[in-house]
Amino acid sequence: MLSLIVFLPIIAGLVILAVPSSQKQIIRIVSLLAALAQGVLAVLIWRGYDPALPGITAGPGGSPLGSFQFVEKIPWISLHLGGFGSLNIEYFLGVDGISITMVILTALISAIGVLSSWTIQKQVKGYFILYNLLASAMMGCFVALDFFLFYVFWEVMLLPMYFLIGIWGGPNREYAAIKFFLYTLFGSVFMLLVMIGLYFSVTDPVTGNHTFSLVAMATQSNYIKDAILGPANVFWRYVAFIVLFIGFAIKVPMFPFHTWLPDAHVEAPTPISVILAGVLLKLGTYGMIRINFPLFPEVFRAGMYVIGIFGAINIIYGAFCALAQKDLKKMVAYSSISHMGYVLLGLAAGNSEGMVGALYQMFNHGTITAMLFLLVGVIYDRAHTRQIEKFGGLATYMPVYAALVTVAWFASLGLPGLSGFISEALVFVGAFSSVTTRYIAMVSVLGIVFGAAYLLWSLQRMFLGQRKPDAAYDLVVGEDGHEHIHFHDWNGKLDLDGRELAMLVPLMLITIFLGIYPMPVLGMLTTSINKLVQVLSPVVMSQM
Amino acid sequence: MFELPSGAEIQGIIASLKASVGFFIPEIYLSVLFMLLIVIDLVAKGRKNNLLSITTLLGLAGSFFFIYQQHALPAGEFFFGMYVLDEFALFFKYFFVLSGILAVIITMADEQFETEVKSIGEYYALIIAMVIGMIMMASSSDLLMIFLSMELVSFTAYILTGYFKRNARSSEAALKYLVYGAVSSGLMVYGFSLIYGLTAQTNLIKISSELATHGYDPLVMIFSTLLVLAGFGYKIGAVPFHFWSPDVYEGAPTPITAYLSVASKAAGFALLMRFFYIAVPHGGQPYEDILGIDWLSLLILLSVASMIYGNVVALWQKNVKRLLAYSSIAHAGYLLLGIIVMNELGTQATLFYLLSYFLMNFGAFYVVILIANKTGSENIDDYRGLGKRMPLAGAALTVFLISLVGLPPTLGFVGKLMIFSALIAKGSLYMWLAFIGIMTSVISLYYYMLIPLNMYLRESRQQEEKEISQGLPAQIFLAVLMILTIYFGLFFTPLSDFALSSSAMFGLTLY
Structure with missing residues (x-):
């Protein structure tokens, strides 16, 4: 189900690739159908979602799937690293209270964006291919529970966004597009380093292998004490938190990393502004909630003041x-x-x-x-x-x-x-x-x-x-x-x-x-948030 | 004073030579192919057909068979310790033959050859010669053999660079290449002679054991490694031995630029890894007394300088080939990062990165050729509006450039991931290198994106908006390269396992 909702737009994009570029109306309708199907799936997911399950970390009994719902988990990449063991990356999707609202929001805004794109007349085919790629990547970010997968989706968003602003934007679009690209890439490359560091610091409690699973990473007992981002390595944990936070803060955008946003908005065509403000900015705060805070709870507690300021x-x-x-x-x-x-x-x-x-x-x-x-x-x-x-x-x-x-x-x-x-x-x-x-x-x-x-x-x-x-x-x-x-x-x-x-x-x-x-939205959130607050609270830390 | 060897000894030498030949079959095969091409060229002179290029392609492809057979042979030294056969060498044999094939394919696509070049026979023969030379570089385990094979590669490269005889830029590039090459080989040989003076050995493994058992003057040692690095650094195009590369890359025929930037660089890396890992593997310890400087710190310096210089200077380039030249300097820096960590993971990452660099760089140059065929220009400004006129080429070039930046889901991203993983796994002391690497790759985004910027974001100056067709074979080949870049970016296990199994060197004590 989640795979379908993520990849529907890309499938639509591939269909569009086969449509001759003169058939503008068909291209638009294919995109709209994909977006509507996404919406239907979002509703189904919403109806099937059980708000009593918290998500966030490993579930009862240390289940590596956690109490996430609609989980899809299959091994994706498994390879040997010389002198180190193996690198295991999983195709791991799932939703909890934090992501389900964002999934619904993304489906909604994507569909509205397609409608709003109806007036685009220039290079319609290219536009909708990029638009669908962007829609897929956004959705993927919200449901990915493997850090590597999340990172791939996160970065895949950049290029379509660059072109969507750069080709269909206003007079100063070149500047705005590259500024957006450079700013976000600057933030996300550090995420790459942190991701690698986390991989070497966290083991899956069940298999004992290192893992990219965000579920495993959210439980502090899975960290190797002396690893680079292990609990003993306080300095690097602070550094990792800060650079991750900056990476997400650029996307939010948080002062003083906000200057790309007005430029991007002013130059972007209306549908892209809608996507940008409606979904993309949320990815920044979503990343904080999903990754930054639960993975480094003690740093979060120390830095709450600063974040508030x-x-x-x-x-x-x-x-x-x-x-x-x-x-x-x-x-x-x-x-x-x-x-x-x-x-x-x-x-x-x-x-x-x-x-x-x-x-x-x-x-x-x-x-x-x-x-x-x-x-x-x-x-x-x-x-x-x-x-x-x-x-x-x-x-x-x-x-x-x-x-x-x-x-x-x-x-x-x-x-x-x-x-x-x-x-x-x-x-x-x-x-x-x-x-x-x-x-x-x-x-x-x-x-x-x-x-x-x-x-x-x-x-x-x-x-x-x-x-x-x-x-x-x-x-x-x-x-x-x-x-x-x-x-x-x-x-x-x-x-x-x-x-x-x-x-x-x-x-x-x-x-x-x-x-x-x-209540329809709050009801879905509450259990997960309570769990998150519990993960972040010092009591849990002292139990370690 | 000098005693002639006895009959029994001569018998032994001959027997050993005979045994060694069995390990040398791919090289012999390629040498025969080299001569065959010259003969065909003589016989078929003046005929305008693809006989020569097809023969070269098939001949090169045929060598895979002989290389594959070598997997059954045990790793070891032969020809009296001059030459080795191991997984590491086999990796590079595949690599160089494949890059030879790609060089031929993109030469066939380059229309400039039809106007500039009368006889193409010796061109293909020289490409084969260079493949042989590079294979020997990757397999040499003796200082003399290293020097010989490097010169074989260098001389063929000089001729190929100046192959457009009537083109002033091409000739200028060849001359510059020759002058820089001569100086750096001279320095390298001086370094070799110092090492020989220290150890009385030319075989890398013997040098290593000699250094470990006997004392030596650390000052002489660091001086000689510096001199040797001048030779290797020149081949890999790392700062400060890079001065030749922008001019040569710009002036040389584009297929040769691609070939040099990938294969010749890889050969330099093969040599560098084998030399440092086998001959002086002990890293810091014995050399620490000279201000804590050893060859490792020299490599770190080279790597950091290359990443920063290459990426920053590329920002101002107006010519695509020149831009890619500076980018290749930067990539030499990233590749060096994998060597610096000095463990199996680092070697694996370096080899993997070479594979990814192979695909994306050949791809990028291929598109540059296709575009130059139609527009006659390699200036970024002339790429305006091409995205609309050459949709597939534009999309493919964008994918290759994104891969060069290191963004997922492309192969280049995985290459960077492996390199940075190796650095971070090594420990927090290497973190700052990863920081520099990652920051410079953000810088690189700007200049790589200049090309898609011109292709897609700007309208072409001329009013013609017609699509330019490139011919079906070119389109298929391009699509394959592009799909491979993305496919291996998502499913990279086979490549990485290949790189890992290839990281075994004969006589290696490091890991």
Whole structure:
């Protein structure tokens, strides 16, 4: 099941390879079908998932499979290393409470991304092949439980992303694409070294062989005491934690490694922005939760404070930057940085409330930010500009659009009744109840105020008031005597068309539903998070 | 003073020679092939057909049979300790014959040969000669034999580099190659003579036991290893003995560039490993008294300098062949990392990396040739928009370059994984080398990606958007190389097991 959900898009990509490039519609439909099938599988996995099983580490009785679900584990590579023994790599997939929400989110965002890609006209075949490769790799990252496999998926994402930004992006795309590539590669190569170091330090309790299994690595008793990343080697464990953390923090992106994100977002085409903000950023925090923290719990405890401070910087700095932006998309990009700060803060709290909040925030940020970028794309398609000052009074002329924007903007600023509120509230509850992060949380609350400021201000400037003299659109008096909006080079529907609604409405319904009744997601998370908190807590450490 | 050997001794020598010949069959076979090609060239002169290239290909392929038979023979020395046969040598025999085959295949694809070259017969003969020379390099176990085989390779390489006689760049490259080569061989022979002075032996194994049992002056020893390294460093193209390589790579016919960058480099590594592992395997201990410097620290220096210099200078290159030249300097640095750890895992990693380098570098040069056939240029700027016009070649080149960077799921990634595994398994003292290696490979991403950047992200200057066809054989060959690069990147057990079984050297005491 998991293999299928991971490799469906690649299969679609291979099918597309055989389709002549003039058949654009077939290519799009094949991609959409694959994405929808992925969605169906995601629903099946969700329905079949048992929230009572925690996952995270080895299961009862030290089972190497852990209490993961939908596990697929077959030997992949087994070879001899001279003078060392053997190298065993497994094709090991499985989900627990942490990954299942991300699997659902990925399937959802991938499908919406395909819909959003409908307007791509340039080199459609190449675009969808790369898009499907990216979709597969993302999904693979979330379900891989073998570090090697995870790393392969992680790196496979980079190249398609580079081309998707670089070929279909905006005017400054070359710079943005290579900056994205270099930044992420810089982070991930250190992950490679840590991965090798972990391999030499961890043995599988059942077979006694060294292993790449993340499940085995999450149990501290599986470490060889004197190995390079064994418990006795405190210095290298700290170094390993820090470089791994930086690798993931670049993806989040955490201040001061965030500068690639605004560039990438501004240049990327809308669907790629949606994927980037909706799924890719989550991989950073997911990596922290899956790999960084449980593998080095004692370092995590020592560093919670620092992570919290960086989270607070992200929240406030991101909000300030967003406040200063003239480009709507850049503003949304910085708002992403700000919102990912809440995730970091929640993780730094280290308690169940904070961590559940962080994971819930990851899910909500995925849906809400996807919506924001789609909405930015809608107006950019029509007006060919994203400068906030080029608009004004849009609410009068595009009422449906304005309504959707309002809901999305309010969801983003955390209005009660919408999903963002619950996750942010949980993060703050967690952060306040933890001694380490209490004061950090107090400062971070300011971020909500600034968040409201930039969102409401942009809403006001774009949608309320009158058309500005140099606006990006004209007003024409129609046959009915009313003024209508008119865009140059735009022949489509002036307000949202069916395809755009098909993308936006589901996201909006999810946002509203999860704002009122969050249990479908929270219920899946809680057991795993409690287990994670237990793994991270010092009690477990002292039992070793 | 000098006594003639007695009759019985002569009998013994002849018997031993006869026995040795049985271990030398692939080399004899290739020498016959070499002469056969010259004869065919004389007979079939002036005829425009593929007779010569097909003969070369089939002949080279036929040698696999004889090499394969050698697996049954016991590892050992013959020709009075001049020559050895072991798993390590067999690995390189396969490697060099295969690279000879690839060199011929990509020569057949290069249209420049049709205009520049009148007679191709001696070209193929020289490629065979170089294969023989490199096989001998990998199998030599005596200082004299090392020198002879290295010169055989060098001289054929000089001629091949200058094979486009009317092309000024090609001739310039050959001359530069010759001058640098002469100087470094001279230095190397000086180093050999010092070692002979210290030990009164030329056989590597005897040198080793002599060094272990008798005392020697460490200063002379480190000086002589430095001189020897000048010769080996020149062959592998490591900093600071790399000066020839960018000019030679740029000026030489592209198939020869590919051939030199893979095979001649590998031959240098074979020699370097055998020399240091067999003759002076004791690493630090005996030499520590000279400021703690030994040949190992020299190699570390060479490796770090090559990785940094090669990758950084490549950033400014505008010509693809030159860019790949600097990249090959950097790769020499990565390969040296595997040798530095001095254990079986390190040897395995080095051999594995050579295999991966073989595939991705030949692949990259093959695409460079295909593109140069159509555009007549090797400048990165002229690659604009080619991704659309040559879809398969563009995709394949991207895969090869990604593999050169070391990203999964390609073979180059596994090569780096093995090298870094060897370093980390060796201990935390080697961690900083891994750090340098990994940082420089991030740098390398930038310049390798310049090529896909031009191919895909930029529009071509001319308005022609037509697809360029390359012919079916070229496309199939390219697709095979590309698929192999990815396939072995995901399922690398056979290659790695082959590398491991090949890491056994005759007379090795190191591991």
